[in-house]
Every structure is written in structure tokens, then in C-alpha cells.
Amino acid sequence: MQLTPPQSDIFTCPARFRVVVAGRRFGKTFLSTAELISRALAKPNQNVWYIAPTFRAARDICWDMLTQQIPREYIAKTNETSLTVTLKNGSSISLKGAEKHDNLRGRAVDFVVLDEFADMRKEAWYEVIRPSLSGRGEQGSAVFIGTPKGRNHFYDLYGKGVDGDEGWQSYQYTTIEGGNVPPEEIASAKADLDERTFEQEYGAKFLNFSGIIYYSFKREESVIRHDGDRSVIHVGMDFNLDPMSAVLMTRKGDTLHVFDEIVMFGSNTDEMVAEIRTRYGNGTIVIYPDPASRQRKTSAGGRTDLSILQNAGFEVRVRSSHAAVRDRINSVNSRLLSKDGHRRLFVDPKCKKVIESLERHTYKEGTSQPEKDGFDHMNDALGYAVEYLFPIRKANKPQAPQRWT
Secondary structure, eight states: OOOOHHHHHHHTOOOSEEEEEEOTTSOHHHHHHHHHHHHHHHSTTOEEEEEESSHHHHIIIIIHHHHHHSOGGGEEEEETTTTEEEETTSOEEEEEESTTGGGGTTOOOSEEEEETGGGSOTHIIIIIIHHHTTSSSSOOEEEEEEOOOSSSHHHHHHHHHHTTOTTEEEEEEOHHHHTOSOHHHHHHHHHHSOHHHHHHHTTOOOOOOOSBSOTTOOHHHHBOOOOOOOSEEEEEEEOOSTTEEEEEEEEETTEEEEEEEEEETTOOHHHHHHHHHHHHTTSEEEEEEOGGGGTOOOSSSSOOHHHHHHHTTOEEOOOSSOOOHHHHHHHHHHHHOOTTSOOOEEEOTTOHHHHHHHHHOBBOTTSSSBOOSSSHHHHHHHHHHHHHHSOSSGGGOOOOOOOOO
């Protein structure tokens, strides 16, 4: 395996605990597999773990690369159900998920990689993994690796290495410093992402997400009257009963224009359908609803909200599960103003609730979570559509329309 110079610096560091903060496509998975294989082969009977935020993520991210990189002559057996490779020297490499971290208790571990630690609960480390490194007679060691997600517990551990705590070493590399991404791809990312998202994902910066969420929205630049083609209407929809909210948009290329809004208190999905049809007839209408509404029933008769929408003749586009709240926020901010200075999301001045929500919605104090203050409903509706159409994470690519009953 050929490591890049930054990866080699990390790989050869003797510190017991290493924290690696890196931008996208730094080669975090490649470095992780190199670490896992090296530790498992160094001594017999080593218990080596790779932990991702979920078991599925561990499989999708690491399993294929790991099994391809281990020389066949060293492998005794592999188990694709438990995601474990047993070597002929008695060592094992196991892939784990941190979504139910209590299930990892009671097992002694010699070495562990915690990938995207910012997306795990901090208790996974402090209450479960850290004690497991003390149970084999020798001091176990760990590598924390990932992209920042605000100033959370990953930031706290990064600070240990920066501050010179004994046994800790921290590294920080941008995507460019990683050396795996050509300049034209960086330029493309600047066109797709807002400034904060770019600096976090590619600049590997710990940003303090506080204050106004949709900081890219500027009334004087983002609010423009719209009288364009409405032959296809895109609708983001949030299904809260008080209120039900819908944001109606047109799309031209990669630009969206919000031209209408619907807010209905004490209502249901049938009434929302009737209101949309009353305003805009039987044209082509595409709905991007809250994914949770596949099971939710805000109308009588035992019908799901999505089945009501689809049976009304709307095209329904929805993810199988929620995108992260942060991804929805970043998608909207990136349309409002990209890193390279382009605006691709505009709001008609008559959409007063959308404008108010974008201007006033804030984070909960001391957290990176949005306030539930009434301004969230319109922004959620907008975010479901924008994130589906222009996902920040390429893994969140749009899915084919489906039918639910």
C-alpha cells in the first residue's frame, strides 16, 4: 500500500491516541485500512476494530477495501455477516457500528479506528471504547479520523493533541493538502457549496455554528419577483398539523425560484392537496415531502400522507430515510450563495413566511441544532426539496419515484 506523505506522517506517529481531522477525499479509508492491517499483523492474537457511526456504514465504507488489501496468504477466514477477518497469526479485524454502542461493552481491544467520530455519540468513546483499551494487559491505542461537524466532542479530542496532552497527537489537513483531488474538482466544489460547508468539508475547519442558520440569505439579493414558466411546479412539504407547510418553486437548470407558499393550521393532507389543486389546477406538480410521512397519517381513513399525495396525481419524490439536518441546511445555504459567489435560490417578495423564516431561524444556544420556534416548518419544507434536488453528499443521490399504499 502506497501512502501519501501526510498519511505516512500519521501512520508512523508513535502517539497512543491520534486525532486526524481531514477534508474530503483525503484518503481516510485507505489510511484506516493500512492501520488496521499493520496492527493485526504486527503481533499474534491482536483484537483490532474499525468503528463507523453505523454497522451499515462500516460495511459500505471499509469492508471491500479491507478485504482487498490484506494479502491472501495471511487470511485464515472471513465472515461477511459479522464483518470479521481472522488472520493465521490469531489476530482478528472486526468492523463495528456505534449506533448501539452499549453492545460493544465487555470486550478487550488492542487497537481501534473510530471513523467519522463527530457523527457518533461521545459516550461511545468515554463509556465503552476507552475502557476496552485497558483490558488486555497492554495499553491499547486508537485513531480518531473524520471531517469536522462543528465544535463538538471530536473538536474536544483534537484539542488534546494541540494542547500537548501526554499520549495525544493531532493532525489537520485540507483536501488540497491531502493531494488526492485535482484543482478542477476543488473549483467545482466551490461552485456547488456555500462558504461554511466548503470550509468545513474541504478546509477541514471546526466552525462554530451559532446565530442565524441561513446566513447566506440576503433580502436585497435573494428576494426577486418571479413571473416565469410554471408548467412544472416543485413543492417541498412539511406535514405538521399546526401548521402544514408547503413551499412552491420553479426550476430552471440549477436555479430554483420560490414563487408561492401555503401555511394551513389545524389541517390535513387532503386539505393541502385541495389547496394546491385550487391554486394551480392539474398541471405537473412534483412533491418532496418529509420522509417520515411514509408512515404518518394526518388524514382520516388509515391512508398514509404519501399515498394521498400520489393518488391525487402528484409525482412524489422522497428519500427512504431522512437526510441529516445539517445536510438539508447546507444544501439550502449552498443554493442561496455558493463559495464562488453565485446565487441559485430566489424568493418572490409575496412569500413573506419563507422570507421571515430564512431571516430569523437560529441555532439552539450552544448547539448545532435548529430551534423549534415556528420558523422551522417552512425551512424544513424548503430543505426537503432542495436537498433532494441538489444533495450535498453524493451518496444522497435522487431516487426513482415509488408508490406507497
